[in-house]
Amino acid sequence: MIGRRAEIKALKTAYESSYSEFVTLYGRRRIGKTFLVNEVFGYNFAFHCAGLKGEGMARQLDNFRFALRRYGHDSCPRLKSWLEAFFELERFLERLPNGRKVIFIDEMPWMDTHKSGFLAALEGF
Ligand SMILES: Nc1ncnc2c1ncn2[C@@H]1O[C@H](COP(=O)(O)OP(=O)(O)O)[C@@H](O)[C@H]1O
Ligand SMILES: [Mg+2]
The missing domain is CATH 3.30.370 (Barnase; Chain D)
Incomplete structure (x- = not known):
């Protein structure tokens, strides 16, 4: 995983939240949206x-x-x-x-x- 520190932090913060959170990721094709989510949550x-x-x-x-x-x-x-x-x-x-x-x-x-x-x-x- 190269970079994406702010994005990883945002996803982890949402995960740790006391409430249900809805997060949207957007960006052009092949920028790494799917990869980021899979890696942060370990495909879980x-x-x-x-x-x-x-x-x-x-x-x-x-x-x-x-x-x-x-x-x-x-x-x-x-x-x-x-x-x-x-x-x-x-x-x-x-x-x-x-x-x-x-x-x-x-x-x-x-x-x-x-x-x-x-x-x-x-x-x-
Ligand atoms: N942060 C990253 N570090 C290293 N490789 C990455 C990173 N983000 C994406 N990639 C590579 O780029 C490919 C395309 O990313 P992907 O998540 O499929 O893009 P998207 O879902 O935005 O279309 C991934 O399969 C991965 O190999
Ligand atoms: Mg994708």
């Missing part, structure tokens, strides 16, 4: 999913569901909306042991397709 996520480049809502929701199932949410039903997706994510997280949890949504803008209600559902999460 309560949930991790990456938006699918150029795909529509149905495929994004399928992808999100498969990610939930990969993490152990075996009973996750087919997802029809982002409201449902975040509801299922909540349901999955509630069953995990207490303690700090890192949820990493990579390539988030691809999930926010036209009129999909992604941002509204995320706000409610």
Whole structure:
């Protein structure tokens, strides 16, 4: 890991916070966003999913569901909306042991397709 001291510190501070924190990382391709998050948290996520480049809502929701199932949410039903997706994510997280949890949504803008209600559902999460 070269540099990124301020960014590492910001992520660690958010992790140590007494509250739930939402952190966004933005920057051009290949600048090191994914690498930074993976390295700081040692690839240890309560949930991790990456938006699918150029795909529509149905495929994004399928992808999100498969990610939930990969993490152990075996009973996750087919997802029809982002409201449902975040509801299922909540349901999955509630069953995990207490303690700090890192949820990493990579390539988030691809999930926010036209009129999909992604941002509204995320706000409610
Ligand atoms: N701070 C860093 N130190 C060393 N290598 C890095 C660093 N940040 C990124 N890289 C290298 O650059 C590659 C691209 O970074 P990546 O995280 O995929 O970019 P992004 O997610 O912003 O598109 C990584 O696979 C890694 O090999
Ligand atoms: Mg990336």
